[in-house]
Amino acid sequence: MEIKTHLQKVLESGIFAVTAEIEPPKNADPEVIREKARWLKGYVDAVNITDSPRATVKMSSLASAVILIQEGIEPVMHITCRDRNRIAIQSDLLGASALGIKNVLCLTGDYISLGNHPQAKPVFDLDSIQLLSLVKKLCEGKFFNGEEIKGKRPYFFIGAVENPFADPLEFRPIRLAKKIKAGAKFIQTQIVYNLERFKKFINLCEEMGILERVYILAGITPPKSSKMLKYMKKNKVPGIEIPDEIIKRMESAKDEKEEGINIAVEIIERVREIPGIKGVHIMAIGWESIVPEIVKRAKLCSRPEL
Amino acid sequence: MIITKLKPLEEILQYIESHDKILVLGCSECTHKSATDVEKEVKKVVEEIKREREKTGKFVEVLEKTLPKQCEPQYIKLLEEIKDKVDAIISLACGVGVNLIADFYPKMEVYPGVNTLFLGAKIKEGYWVEKCRACGDCIIGYTAGLCPITRCPKNMLNGPCGGAKNGICEVRKNLPCVWQQIIRRLKNRGKLERLMKIWEAKDWRSAGGEGVRELREELKVGN
Numbered sequence: 001m002e003i004k005t006h007l008q009k010v011l012e013s014g015i016f017a018v019t020a021e022i023e024p025p026k027n028a029d030p031e032v033i034r035e036k037a038r039w040l041k042g043y044v045d046a047v048n049i050t051d052s053p054r055a056t057v058k059m060s061s062l063a064s065a066v067i068l069i070q071e072g073i074e075p076v077m078h079i080t081c082r083d084r085n086r087i088a089i090q091s092d093l094l095g096a097s098a099l100g101i102k103n104v105l106c107l108t109g110d111y112i113s114l115g116n117h118p119q120a121k122p123v124f125d126l127d128s129i130q131l132l133s134l135v136k137k138l139c140e141g142k143f144f145n146g147e148e149i150k151g152k153r154p155y156f157f158i159g160a161v162e163n164p165f166a167d168p169l170e171f172r173p174i175r176l177a178k179k180i181k182a183g184a185k186f187i188q189t190q191i192v193y194n195l196e197r198f199k200k201f202i203n204l205c206e207e208m209g210i211l212e213r214v215y216i217l218a219g220i221t222p223p224k225s226s227k228m229l230k231y232m233k234k235n236k237v238p239g240i241e242i243p244d245e246i247i248k249r250m251e252s253a254k255d256e257k258e259e260g261i262n263i264a265v266e267i268i269e270r271v272r273e274i275p276g277i278k279g280v281h282i283m284a285i286g287w288e289s290i291v292p293e294i295v296k297r298a299k300l301c302s303r304p305e306l
Numbered sequence: 307m308i309i310t311k312l313k314p315l316e317e318i319l320q321y322i323e324s325h326d327k328i329l330v331l332g333c334s335e336c337t338h339k340s341a342t343d344v345e346k347e348v349k350k351v352v353e354e355i356k357r358e359r360e361k362t363g364k365f366v367e368v369l370e371k372t373l374p375k376q377c378e379p380q381y382i383k384l385l386e387e388i389k390d391k392v393d394a395i396i397s398l399a400c401g402v403g404v405n406l407i408a409d410f411y412p413k414m415e416v417y418p419g420v421n422t423l424f425l426g427a428k429i430k431e432g433y434w435v436e437k438c439r440a441c442g443d444c445i446i447g448y449t450a451g452l453c454p455i456t457r458c459p460k461n462m463l464n465g466p467c468g469g470a471k472n473g474i475c476e477v478r479k480n481l482p483c484v485w486q487q488i489i490r491r492l493k494n495r496g497k498l499e500r501l502m503k504i505w506e507a508k509d510w511r512s513a514g515g516e517g518v519r520e521l522r523e524e525l526k527v528g529n
Contacts, residue, residue: 081460086507108467111459111477122459129464130507144507163468171466171489171501178464178504190468238469238476 005102005157006074007046009306010279011186011215016272017279018300019076019188019217020291021048022068024059030067033059036288037071043292044073045303046103048188048281051078054237055115062092065101076159077101079135080109085125086134086144093138097154105159105188106131110238129175129182132160136183160184162216164201165194165241173204176214186215188281190239193246193263195270202274211276218271220282222264222290224257226250261294268298307338307427308400309434310420312347315354318396321417322355325394326365330355330419331385331407332372333399338428344372347398351419355396367392376403382410389414442512442519448500450491455508457484463505 010017020040025032033049040047047068051061065075077096079089096104108128112120126134134144141153160179164172176187192198198218205211223229226247233242246263253259264282271277280300284290295301322328332348334341352368359366369392373381376399385407389395394415397404401422408416424436439456445463446453455461459477466485469476475483492498509515 108460108462111469113459113477124461125510126507127460127462127464128467129504133504133507161468166466166468166470167472167483168466168486168489174498174502175464175466178502182504236471236476239471241471 003102003155005046006306007076007103008157008185010045010304013304013306015304016300017046017215017217018044018295018303019046019048019279019281020044020288021050021281021283021285022064022288023050023053023285024061024064026056026058028059033064033067034071037068037073039289040291041071041073042303043295043301044282045279046074046076048076048078048105048283051080051107051109052083052115053078054110055082055112055117057116062096062099062101065096066099069100074103075101076103076105078105078107079131080107081124081126081128081131082109082112083120083123085123089126089131089134090138090143093135093154093156097156102155103157103159104135105161106135106184107161114238128160129178132158132179132182132184139183157185158183159186159188161190162187163190163239164192164198165190166239169197169201170204172201173208173210176205177208177210180210180214184214186217186278188217189219191219191221191283192267192271194241194243195267197241198271199274202276206276215278216276217279217281218267218274218277220264220267220271220280220294222260222282222284222287222294223250224260224287226256257290261290261297264294265297268294268300307425308336309338309423309426309436310398310400311423312351312398312420313418315358318351318355318417318419319358322366322394322396325392325415327367327369327392328355328394328396329369329371329385329388329392331376331395331397331399332370333374333376333397333403334372335374337400338426338434341372344398348372351396351398373399377406379406379410382407385411439513441508441510442514443509449488450495452484452488452491454484454488455513461508463508 022036049061049064052058061078065077068075106128112122135156135158137144138154139156141149162176229242229247232240250256250259268280282291330348330352332344334344348370352370355368375381396417396419398419404416404418425438426434426436428434436456441455458465466483470483470486473482473486475481492500
């Protein structure tokens, strides 16, 4: 029997996919995840669960993903190369598969010095592309060293990230092609505010003929306030580009939150028009409760039951 | 070269607190300092130790010596005479020298007088930058002479990551993204296709993954 994840079925059926993201709590309280899961349920096809983002300790993505499953939500588990070597990663992947986690997102990970334990030893045994190869190999029944997996092999719908705003622009599609070659079936991009640059990137991808080979979901973040945007810009949150026009637009708005929702909905509508964009990934970090409203206003709220 | 930095005087004083005859031992050949600088550094450490100890009223006899290399037994042997005259050595060599002296003289108290920082280059007066991690499997023939293992904080072999912006690394403002440099160079040389292929995961055994690294060469007999 062929196994497919719900997210995979949505994407393969050509329905414009919607995913969201939850950052696990900085404590041991499962209720934090359960509450956010209840907000999101029914409005998205799958929910990403991050792996100690910005190198700050959070509840593990594996445990958090299991809590999502208990809440009836299909998780996309993030795995980074920052804290685990190839032994620990494979071990976690076997465990994740055994616990019913079927979507994984492979990332290199934010650097350690940006987080709350800058004293830690950075691992980076692999990079994200090598990690993709590892997951693909496991799904083919082989450990990373080539040894055969005797017994049940894991199944994963494999995802990766891409940052169309990182430099050099001309190399980003090449790197994306490498990720696809390594095993990525779907891509979630960094937050799109600069649509011009995003389109340039997608055009380059099209020229390289890679749009047909992967499902790209555009990253969307509703700005909660101009203060938040300025903070992100000033502190140079890795990989995020915030055009000044967006900040100005937020500042001049009567109701900043309302304007933030408008911006998110507008960007969703604009990226939806771009051929090759197969869905959106809404990262409303610290504002997950707003996701249903955005999904409704973007007219994406009838999620398929496949 | 090997870049070292003198330890804070307080730390050195702590090491030798219970000793009253010590040797401050310089090492002149392969650190970033010239032979004269090494001599000066040895004298400076000696003077400072004496001065500080005098303040506490605990007199200390400090001998000084500089070896060309503290990492070769033939030079360590030069310590034979002096070693019985002192009860501790402050070595200003890199960690290799300190370890070898400790290997040779199990009873001798040997302390590091410097922190061994990295293998680097002198970019300008007073400024050194790391260029090599001695990972044992050099790939810079494929990366335009620039080492991603050393110069990319994430050791990426299929870079650059999503944190590179305007040629700068996400880790800090003054750190160039080495992958952007590699790409620019290979592109100019018409060799960008080199980066199309996926670089396989590194075998970290050569970088120390199997414990202490050794090199043994067959010696030619009869020459």
